[in-house]
Amino acid sequence: MxxxxxxxxxxxQEFAKIQSGVFLTTTPQGEIAYLQIKDLLxxxxxxxxxxxxYSPKLEKYxxxxxxxxxxxxxxxxxxxxxxxxxxxxxxxTFYIIRIYDGDILPDYLCWYLSQPxxxxxxxxxxxxxxxxxxxxxxxxxxxxxxxxxxxxxxxxELAKLQQKEVELLKAITEKxxxxxxxxxxxxxx
Numbered sequence: 001m002x003x004x005x006x007x008x009x010x011x012x013q014e015f016a017k018i019q020s021g022v023f024l025t026t027t028p029q030g031e032i033a034y035l036q037i038k039d040l041l042x043x044x045x046x047x048x049x050x051x052x053x054y055s056p057k058l059e060k061y062x063x064x065x066x067x068x069x070x071x072x073x074x075x076x077x078x079x080x081x082x083x084x085x086x087x088x089x090x091x092x093t094f095y096i097i098r099i100y101d102g103d104i105l106p107d108y109l110c111w112y113l114s115q116p117x118x119x120x121x122x123x124x125x126x127x128x129x130x131x132x133x134x135x136x137x138x139x140x141x142x143x144x145x146x147x148x149x150x151x152x153x154x155x156x157e158l159a160k161l162q163q164k165e166v167e168l169l170k171a172i173t174e175k176x177x178x179x180x181x182x183x184x185x186x187x188x189x
Contacts, residue, residue, distance in 0.1 A: 007147040013140035015101035016109075020072070020136065021090035022061050026050040032058065033088035037071055040080050052089065061089045066106045068097040070113055072134040077119055079110045095139055108152040111159045112144055 012018065026034055030051030033039075039049040052058070063069075067082040072095045082088070090096055099106055112118055121142065126132040146152070 007145050007151075009143050009145055011140065012097065012142050012144060015104050015144075015146075016068075016097045016099045018136055018139055019096050019098075021092045021094040021096060023092045024052045024058075024089065026052055029053065031087075033084065033086055034091060035063075035069070035088055035094070036091045037074065037076055037078055037093050040069070040078055041076075049088075054087075058089060063088045063090060063096065064098065066099065068099070068106050068110050068113070069094045070097060070110075070139065071095075072136070072139070073131055075132060077114075077122065077134075079113045081106045081110050095134075095136060097139070103149060104146055105149070105152045105156060107156040107159075108146075109144065111155060118142070 021035075024034060028051060030053045032052045032054055033049045034052045035049060063082045063084065065083055069078075069080045069082060069090055071078040071093055073093045097109065099109065113122075122134055122138065123132075125138040126134055147155075
């Protein structure tokens with residue numbers, strides 16, 4: 001892709017609000033999903049997610065579709081865009097980035113935050129040794145390159161295709177290993 005002269009650079013706090021997840025006690029009988037990193041790493045988080053009981057006080061913490069979850073604690077720095085059907089709340093492991101500027105796609109922001117150069121900048125500002133922590137202020141002041149909407153959409157689509165390629169190559173490798181192992185076992189009989 002060629003350089004886009006219409007790309008602007010904004011700090012996250014100029015186009016989004018960032019808030020921390022909340023600490024809550026889980027219970028198997030809860031009706032609200034309580035998201036932790038392990039859930040977003042799972043292929044079916046709706047089945048593995050912890051639960052919390054409903055309380056009207058929790059409604060202000062409900063995630064909205066399009067919110068960007070960024071792991072601010074630990075070493076994963078996982079980033080996901082919320083697209084859940086059921087009500088969910090993020091644990092304290094996450095920062096919730098809610099974009100209020102309609103010119104920025106949540107999927108683009110998540111892609112940008114996941115880039116090695118961006119992660120290197122973020123990791124350079126982490127504090128703590130046991131469980132590294134990213135301060136909210138670091139994310140708020142992080143400068144993001146924001147191209148026009150069409151370019152953002154193209155980047156997001158390309159990123160999805162790249163992810164699909166990774167998944168397909170993994171599946172091909174697994175199938176090839178199965179076939180090779182079966183051929184070897186057949187020779188041993």
